[in-house]
Amino acid sequence: MILHFYIARRFLRAFIIVLGVFISILLPIDLAEQIRRIGNPEAGFGAAFELALLNTPGTLYEMLPLFIMLATLFLFLGLARTSEMVVIRAAGRSALRSTMSPVIVAILLGILGIMVINPIVAATERQYAQTVSRYQTGEAQTVSISAEGLWLRQGSEAQQTVIRAERTNADGTVLQNASFFAFDEDGAMQSRIDADTARLELGAWELGEVKIWPLAGSSNPEAQAETQARFTLASTLTREQIRDSFGSPSTVPIYELPRFIEQLNNAGFAALSHRVWLQMELSNPLMLAAMVLIAAGFTMRHTRFGKTGVMVLSAILLGFGVFFIRRFAEVLGETGQLPIYIVAWTPPLAAILLALGLLLHTEDG
Secondary structure, eight states, X not given: OHHHHHXXXXXXXXXXXXXXXXXXXXXXXXXXXXXXXHOOTTTHHHHHHHHXXXXXXXXXXXXXXXXXXXXXXXXXXXXHHTTHHHHHHHTTOOHHHHTHHHHHHHHXXXXXXXXXXXXXXXXXXXXXXXXXXXXXXXXXXXXXXXXXXXXXXXXXXXXXXXXXXXXXXXXXXXXXXXXXXXXXXXXXXXXXXXXXXXXXXXXXXXXEEEEEEEOTTOSOTTTTOEEEEEEEEEOOOOHHHHHHHXXXXXXXXXXXXXXXHHHHHHHTOOOHHHHHHHHHHHTHXXXXXXXXXXXXXXXXXXXXXXXXXXXXXXXXXXXXHHHHHHHHHHHHHHTTSSOHHXXXXXXXXXXHHHHHHHHHHXXXX
C-alpha cells in the first residue's frame, strides 16, 4: 500500500508539472490570438487577457488525456532512470500492478473532471462566447431554448424583434406556430405578428397564415388586427448565426445536459452533437486510464536496454493517434454516420485492450 501511495504521489507531481508547463505556454499564445480576434482597438489588452483567461480552461480540459500521457511518461522514465523500477520488480511487483496507482489516479481525475471541472469549463466557455460576441458585434446570444419552445432575437439599433416558436426544423430556419414581437429602441412594443409557419430566406422571414396586431398608439389592437395569407418580414438573421448561437455542447454543464437535450428534441432539433458530447464526457475516465497504460507500456523498461528515445516517441505517437481517432469518431457521431455509444466508448476500450496486450507481451510475457 505504501508503494502504491508513493507511485501515485509521484504521478500527481508529474501531472502538476506538465499542467503548469502547458499553462505557461498556452496562455501567452492564446493572449496573442485574442488580441487578433477581437479586432477592436478600443477593447485593449485587458479585454484580450480576460478572453484568454476564459478560453484557457476549456483548452486545457480538452487536452487532459495528453497531459495524463505525458505525466505517465515522466513518471516511469524517472523510476527507470533511478532504478526504482528494478527495486519494485525485485519486491515482487509485476508491471500491471505497478500501473494500478497511476491508472486509479487518472480515473479519479477523470471523475473529478466530470463532476467539478466540466461545470467550471462550461461556465467559462459560455462567458467567453458572450464576451467575444459583445466585443465584436455588441450583441448577445441570438438563440435560446426553454420549455416554452425556441426563442430567437434579431434586429438593429433602431428596432429589436423577439421570436418565439413552438417547434422548428433541424437548423432553425423553419418555424411552426411562431410569434414575432417588435420593440423600438426604448423597449416599447410596437407590434405582434403570429404565423402558422415562418421560413427564413435571404434577408427575410416568409410567413404563412399571418395575423398582425399594431400595438404602438392603439387603444384596441384586436379591432385593428389584420390577417394575411402571406407576409414578408425583414430579418438580419442567417442560417449560420442560428446554428452558431447554440454554441458548443461544452458550454452546457453535464448536470444540465440531459434536460437541455430533451428541450432541443422537443423544439425539433436532433441534438446529435450534444448527445455525443454527453457520452464522450462520461467515457473520459476510461480514456485517461488508456493513456496511462499506453505510456507505461513503452517506458517501463530499464534505461540500460537503450532506445529510450524511440520508445518515448512511439508512446507519444500512439497516444496522439488514439486521441485524434477519438476526435474523428466524434465527428462521425455528430454527423450520424456511427452510433453514439460506439463513437464514445469504443476508442478508449480498444486503447485499453491494446495497451494491456502490449504490457503483457513486453513486461510480463
